[in-house]
Amino acid sequence: xxxxxxxxxxxxKDDSLVKTVNFKKPxxxxxxxxxxxxxxxxxVDELTLLDISATSNKKKPNFKILAxxxxxxxxPLAYGGGINDFEDAxxxxxxxxxxxxxxxxxxxxxxxxxxxxxxxxxxxxxxxIDVKKNMFGKYQVFSNSGTKKQKxxxxxxxxxxxxxxxxxxxxxxxxxxxxxMGFDINIIEKISNxxxxxxxxxxxxxxxxxxxxxxxxxxxxxxxxxxxxxxQNKGMGVLVNFPDTEKLNKVLK
Amino acid sequence: xITIVDYGMGNLGSVFNMFKKIGVASKITSDLEEIKTATKLxxxxxxxxxxxxxxxxxxxxxEVLDYKVLTEQTPILGICLGMQLLTNSSEEGIEKGLxxxxxxxxxxxxxxxxxxxxxxxxxxxxxxxxxxxxxGFIQESRFYFVHSYYVEVENQENxxxxxxxxxxFDSAIQHENVYGAQFHPEKSHKFGMKLLENFSxx
Numbered sequence: 001x002x003x004x005x006x007x008x009x010x011x012x013k014d015d016s017l018v019k020t021v022n023f024k025k026p027x028x029x030x031x032x033x034x035x036x037x038x039x040x041x042x043x044v045d046e047l048t049l050l051d052i053s054a055t056s057n058k059k060k061p062n063f064k065i066l067a068x069x070x071x072x073x074x075x076p077l078a079y080g081g082g083i084n085d086f087e088d089a090x091x092x093x094x095x096x097x098x099x100x101x102x103x104x105x106x107x108x109x110x111x112x113x114x115x116x117x118x119x120x121x122x123x124x125x126x127x128x129i130d131v132k133k134n135m136f137g138k139y140q141v142f143s144n145s146g147t148k149k150q151k152x153x154x155x156x157x158x159x160x161x162x163x164x165x166x167x168x169x170x171x172x173x174x175x176x177x178x179x180x181m182g183f184d185i186n187i188i189e190k191i192s193n194x195x196x197x198x199x200x201x202x203x204x205x206x207x208x209x210x211x212x213x214x215x216x217x218x219x220x221x222x223x224x225x226x227x228x229x230x231x232q233n234k235g236m237g238v239l240v241n242f243p244d245t246e247k248l249n250k251v252l253k
Numbered sequence: 254x255i256t257i258v259d260y261g262m263g264n265l266g267s268v269f270n271m272f273k274k275i276g277v278a279s280k281i282t283s284d285l286e287e288i289k290t291a292t293k294l295x296x297x298x299x300x301x302x303x304x305x306x307x308x309x310x311x312x313x314x315x316e317v318l319d320y321k322v323l324t325e326q327t328p329i330l331g332i333c334l335g336m337q338l339l340t341n342s343s344e345e346g347i348e349k350g351l352x353x354x355x356x357x358x359x360x361x362x363x364x365x366x367x368x369x370x371x372x373x374x375x376x377x378x379x380x381x382x383x384x385x386x387x388x389g390f391i392q393e394s395r396f397y398f399v400h401s402y403y404v405e406v407e408n409q410e411n412x413x414x415x416x417x418x419x420x421x422f423d424s425a426i427q428h429e430n431v432y433g434a435q436f437h438p439e440k441s442h443k444f445g446m447k448l449l450e451n452f453s454x455x
Contacts (some may be wrong), residue, residue: 002375003395005375018396043443045375070267074274074439074442076437117363174302196369
């Protein structure tokens with residue numbers, strides 16, 4: 001049987017790793033390549049790197065850092081941030097990264113997802129959806145690192161992205177991200193049940209219990225961890241770590 | 254020296270990176286002369302079966318591979334789609350496979366909604382027939398898989414590893430000098446390093 005993937009999600013801003021809270025207040029974590037090297041030694045299932053400054057700074061992906069990362073990491077890698085044309089994606093695959101993550105560009109150029117999927121296969125294309133729950137409890141989709149509201153319903157958008165050729169969905173709850181308050185199980189469940197492709201739950205994890213809930217109640221196929229794997233604990237210092245594999249296996253069985 | 258055959262499809266960089274990590278020299282090439290002098294071949298692959306076979310045919314790589322593998326008996330390792338190409342046929346397409354091993358490639362077709370296709374993620378393998386490729390594998394060896402089609406051998410002695418995903422399929426195969434792995438050793442930490450190291454010593 002397939003094991004549930006637990007995926008550290010690292011955020012790149014300029015040349016440094018940072019960690020945000022609700023997509024704001026980036027705090028310095030460390031050097032991206034050194035940190036990735038630690039996760040490689042911890043033999044994590046997969047690693048995600050998101051460049052949160054590429055799109056807003058209108059910059060290309062940082063191919064130099066990505067190449068160094070691919071040299072050090074012997075697990076599947078996914079990268080998102082500033083991928084706007086076919087050549088960007090092609091370069092990333094050539095470096096040795098097997099998944100590209102697409103978000104903002106999908107709103108203005110949905111056919112881009114199809115183009116990539118047809119050429120590189122659906123399994124190589126991750127569509128990222130950032131959602132925020134407003135004060136009326138309604139979920140709204142945002143692009144451009146949470147700064148631009150999009151007029152789509154999250155469930156409809158997830159289904160459309162699947163239709164376009166995305167092989168996975170990375171679902172991030174902006175209102176939970178970096179808060180250590182647990183996942184938003186409600187939206188994870190809604191999206192997971194609406195599509196046939198794997199959904200990766202992201203935003204809010206603080207414990208193995210949170211991971212268990214996302215998988216068992218939310219039907220997430222995989223779980224992404226941010227603060228939990230770069231801080232010792234809430235409000236404490238930087239410590240690159242990974243939850244105990246035996247405990248994880250026990251609850252995810 | 255491992256010659257990684259570049260026919261325009263696949264994650265060549267990561268295979269090269271892992272060989273470098275384990276101290277095995279390798280080169281990526283599409284040059285027919287270089288492939289002709291290879292002592293060990295690696296056939297990677299991500300993408301569709303027909304497209305891959307067509308590229309191998311039109312680039313004339315097929316003739317060279319046939320001679321190397323069938324006449325010279327040069328060891329070859331196919332990875333993922335590269336392994337499926339070694340079989341006779343695939344339900345993914347209409348092209349004939351390379352046919353170096355008596356096996357066929359089939360589509361996962363589970364009725365169980367939980368068995369999502371592609372089979373993507375880490376899964377366990379267990380040994381069937383003994384092989385040099387799987388020497389020294391520990392019981393809990395796990396590998397990273399991404400595939401929608403699986404290989405089924407005709408003769409069980411050609412199955413060297415099996416994996417369960419709704420059904421039991423052949424996750425690594427061997428016939429004489431022809432080897433295949435369905436998973437991605439280059440993305441499977443120390444487990445994959447062990448397999449590539451074994452291949453380099455064959």
